[in-house]
Amino acid sequence: MLKQSKNYIIMNPDDNCATALEDISKNSQIQIRENSIIINYNIPLGHKIALEDIEKGDMVKKYGHTIGFATEDINKGDWIHTHNLTSQYLKEVVKT
Amino acid sequence: MNEEFMGYQRTNGEVGIRNKIAIISSVVCVNHIVQQIANKVKDAVPITHPLGCGQFGPDYSNTLNTLIGLGKNPNVFGAVVVGLGCENISSRLIAKNIKKSKKPVEFFDLQEVKGGSPAAIEKGIILGNRISEEARELKREPFDFSHIVLGLECGGSDSISGISANPVLGIISDRIVKCGGTSILAEFTEWIGTEHLLIKRAIDKSVAEQIHNLLSGFLENLKDLGINFLGVQPTPGNIQGGLTTIEEKSLGSIAKAGKSPIQGLIQYTEKPKGKGLWLMIEPSLDVESMTGLAAVGANIIAMTTGRGSPCGNPVAPVIKLCGNPKTCEWMAENIDVDVSSIIKGEDSVEELAEVLWLRMKKVLNGEKTQAENLGFNDIAIWRNTASPFQYMHCK
Numbered sequence: 387m388l389k390q391s392k393n394y395i396i397m398n399p400d401d402n403c404a405t406a407l408e409d410i411s412k413n414s415q416i417q418i419r420e421n422s423i424i425i426n427y428n429i430p431l432g433h434k435i436a437l438e439d440i441e442k443g444d445m446v447k448k449y450g451h452t453i454g455f456a457t458e459d460i461n462k463g464d465w466i467h468t469h470n471l472t473s474q475y476l477k478e479v480v481k482t
Numbered sequence: 483m484n485e486e487f488m489g490y491q492r493t494n495g496e497v498g499i500r501n502k503i504a505i506i507s508s509v510v511c512v513n514h515i516v517q518q519i520a521n522k523v524k525d526a527v528p529i530t531h532p533l534g535c536g537q538f539g540p541d542y543s544n545t546l547n548t549l550i551g552l553g554k555n556p557n558v559f560g561a562v563v564v565g566l567g568c569e570n571i572s573s574r575l576i577a578k579n580i581k582k583s584k585k586p587v588e589f590f591d592l593q594e595v596k597g598g599s600p601a602a603i604e605k606g607i608i609l610g611n612r613i614s615e616e617a618r619e620l621k622r623e624p625f626d627f628s629h630i631v632l633g634l635e636c637g638g639s640d641s642i643s644g645i646s647a648n649p650v651l652g653i654i655s656d657r658i659v660k661c662g663g664t665s666i667l668a669e670f671t672e673w674i675g676t677e678h679l680l681i682k683r684a685i686d687k688s689v690a691e692q693i694h695n696l697l698s699g700f701l702e703n704l705k706d707l708g709i710n711f712l713g714v715q716p717t718p719g720n721i722q723g724g725l726t727t728i729e730e731k732s733l734g735s736i737a738k739a740g741k742s743p744i745q746g747l748i749q750y751t752e753k754p755k756g757k758g759l760w761l762m763i764e765p766s767l768d769v770e771s772m773t774g775l776a777a778v779g780a781n782i783i784a785m786t787t788g789r790g791s792p793c794g795n796p797v798a799p800v801i802k803l804c805g806n807p808k809t810c811e812w813m814a815e816n817i818d819v820d821v822s823s824i825i826k827g828e829d830s831v832e833e834l835a836e837v838l839w840l841r842m843k844k845v846l847n848g849e850k851t852q853a854e855n856l857g858f859n860d861i862a863i864w865r866n867t868a869s870p871f872q873y874m875h876c877k
Contacts, residue, residue, distance in 0.1 A: 432724030
């Protein structure tokens with residue numbers, strides 16, 4: 387694994403989210419894959435940032451694997467957490 | 483790689499990295515006595531718990547076997563088992579089974595000692611001191627790493643754990659396995675969502691089926707009981723730390739177990755049937771998990787944390803590594819290896835694995851971990867049973 391020199395990390399090239407390696411403020415810009423992304427929310431250390439627009443129902447990928455699906459439309463630069471992402475696995479098996 | 487550490491040879495062939503005298507309560511009623519005996523005997527540790535009486539069926543066996551397993555742990559030179567006298571998990575039975583590992587073991591019940599608790603404490607100290615004197619005659623000798631049984635643990639995880647401390651530990655777990663040693667991953671609720679990856683690593687079809695059956699069986703149980711596991715895993719603290727779903731937590735969690743093939747599954751209290759990487763069936767509470775790991779023979783436990791955890795174990799030293807810079811600063815007294823330089827961009831996972839390896843070798847050779855320095859001897863026994871007492875309610 388390469389050393390990190392940025393304030394975020396992308397665990398796998400297939401991922402559509404990055405993890406903040408420090409608190410990142412709203413309206414700041416981060417340079418990802420030749421694109422500049424404007425951060426739409428304050429993102430705390432360890433939380434996830436959308437690298438692209440993700441439609442409601444689409445999968446969110448981290449570590450190269452699905453970590454759940456979007457429960458609402460997510461815009462590039464949005465904070466991804468429990469308000470817009472839920473477990474696919476538990477939703478499928480545990481219908482309550 | 484012919485690396486060695488200095489350990490204690492046990493008569494049953496196992497190797498300890500500590501030479502402890504375990505003072506064990508057979509039942510909750512004598513915890514105060516056990517604690518006071520352990521305070522006065524050199525190198526003694528108290529093994530206290532809230533159980534030991536009114537248990538039956540598999541619940542009884544599980545508690546009994548956990549206490550026996552802790553006494554048999556290779557880091558234990560000998561044991562004093564204390565009972566009350568009227569409980570069904572008797573001091574005699576625990577002692578008889580620990581003795582099978584050819585260790586010096588004494589036992590007695592408070593109700594058989596004239597003079598009550600003060601006399602029992604006095605008696606325990608005399609018996610403990612006798613064993614402790616014998617223990618001090620045993621010297622450390624060089625052993626190779628095939629004698630290491632590494633317990634893998636994570637607690638108070640945040641989403642930094644999965645990208646820093648957990649992959650660092652994964653490299654060390656693989657290295658122990660390559661050296662011919664054993665590594666054990668517990669906490670099966672933190673494998674949910676990664677079943678497809680674990681199954682690929684199973685050494686054969688039967689192990690793959692066991693992994694599948696365990697996880698799907700658990701999810702079936704949840705469905706039958708109408709329990710929504712969302713909100714249980716990840717925990718509120720995990721969520722605050724940035725972990726959103728169980729899949730995300732599990733992907734980070736299983737990174738602790740590196741890339742080695744999975745030899746098989748073991749029950750809580752069941753020793754691995756060989757070397758290599760094993761999975762232990764235990765839900766995910768840190769102290770229950772580490773109690774189980776020690777009871778199946780782990781001579782060292784490595785615990786990753788993100789948000790911080792103080793937990794220790796009376797018989798297996800717990801070495802803690804943390805990748806969150808805030809936690810490393812705030813809880814420095816609880817952390818053995820600071821791996822936060824990974825997310826600061828200063829060091830790679832591989833470089834920090836080397837740091838952990840060096841620190842772990844020192845711990846194997848006798849250097850105390852932070853949890854040992856603080857005297858933390860946590861025990862919790864997982865009650866993995868159907869019991870007639872479950873689901874009792876007014877109708």
